[in-house]
Amino acid sequence: MSRPGLFITFEGIDGAGKSSHIEGLAAAFRTQGRTVTVSREPGGTPLAEKLREMVLNDPMDALTESLLIFAARRDHLRNVIEPALARGEVVLCDRFTDATFAYQGAGRGFDLGVLSTLERLAQTGLAPEASLMREPDLTVWFDLAPEVAAERLVGARVPDRFEAQPVEFFRRVAQGYADRAAAAPQRFARLDAAQDRHRVWQQLTSVFVRKGWLAIMVATQGGPQ
Ligand SMILES: Nc1ncnc2c1ncn2[C@@H]1O[C@H](COP(=O)(O)OP(=O)(O)OP(=O)(O)O)[C@@H](O)[C@H]1O
Numbered sequence: 073m074s075r076p077g078l079f080i081t082f083e084g085i086d087g088a089g090k091s092s093h094i095e096g097l098a099a100a101f102r103t104q105g106r107t108v109t110v111s112r113e114p115g116g117t118p119l120a121e122k123l124r125e126m127v128l129n130d131p132m133d134a135l136t137e138s139l140l141i142f143a144a145r146r147d148h149l150r151n152v153i154e155p156a157l158a159r160g161e162v163v164l165c166d167r168f169t170d171a172t173f174a175y176q177g178a179g180r181g182f183d184l185g186v187l188s189t190l191e192r193l194a195q196t197g198l199a200p201e202a203s204l205m206r207e208p209d210l211t212v213w214f215d216l217a218p219e220v221a222a223e224r225l226v227g228a229r230v231p232d233r234f235e236a237q238p239v240e241f242f243r244r245v246a247q248g249y250a251d252r253a254a255a256a257p258q259r260f261a262r263l264d265a266a267q268d269r270h271r272v273w274q275q276l277t278s279v280f281v282r283k284g285w286l287a288i289m290v291a292t293q294g295g296p297q
């Protein structure tokens with residue numbers, strides 16, 4: 073019997089620790105016989121990666137930023153996410169639309185109603201059920217205080233347009249994520265990302281074990297050292 077695809081997204085402010093765990097989770101799914109597509113936003117296709125370079129590096133206003141992000145998202149959905157889900161794969165995506173509401177909406181102060189309209193336009197009509205607006209089956213939210221995230225990122229890499237923002241910007245973004253999680257508690261799983269890597273990994277795998285998506289053994293093995 074074929075298994076349904078799973079669309080799982082990872083969210084949090086810059087430096088919250090998402091990327092440190094996504095490959096480990098992909099390996100855990102593969103060990104249990106699933107085919108996994110790992111991707112990211114903005115990005116995930118040649119066109120969307122070009123748009124990512126612009127969004128992360130070129131000066132622009134919040135509407136332009138939002139339009140480019142949703143254009144990248146539509147291309148990514150059409151060419152990577154929807155085909156993988158149709159094949160029954162697990163799709164692990166580093167950021168998705170919650171990031172747009174958190175960064176462009178809460179962080180930049182851009183109109184949430186316009187973002188909802190763009191969301192519906194960009195994310196509808198791509199799945200076999202044409203009226204479906206694609207949303208994640210689960211969103212893992214790495215919740216971390218902006219001050220701690222900033223400490224983790226010091227010297228880690230050259231900051232892009234977002235990472236160069238002051239801590240007040242990330243306080244608004246963090247509140248944006250909290251608001252999104254409160255509005256869709258059944259979709260969000262919050263992790264305490266302030267804990268050490270091993271404990272974050274344990275929290276992460278526990279979420280998937282509780283859902284019945286991973287067998288219990290992976291909760292005690294693997295993960296970053
Ligand atoms: N639990 C942790 N405790 C301490 N440091 C951590 C932890 N998890 C990750 N880090 C470190 O924090 C930094 C940011 O981690 P990572 O790149 O995984 O975050 P991210 O959420 O993917 O960030 P971004 O979205 O900006 O790419 C890295 O230097 C990483 O080694």
Ligand SMILES: Cc1cn([C@H]2C[C@H](O)[C@@H](COP(=O)(O)O)O2)c(=O)[nH]c1=O
Pocket residue numbers: 086112113114128141166167168169170171172173175176234235
């Ligand atoms: C999807 C998405 C992303 N962003 C921002 C958030 C990050 O600062 C960068 C992506 O960098 P990462 O190291 O890959 O996390 O882009 C955004 O502002 N809006 C979005 O929708």
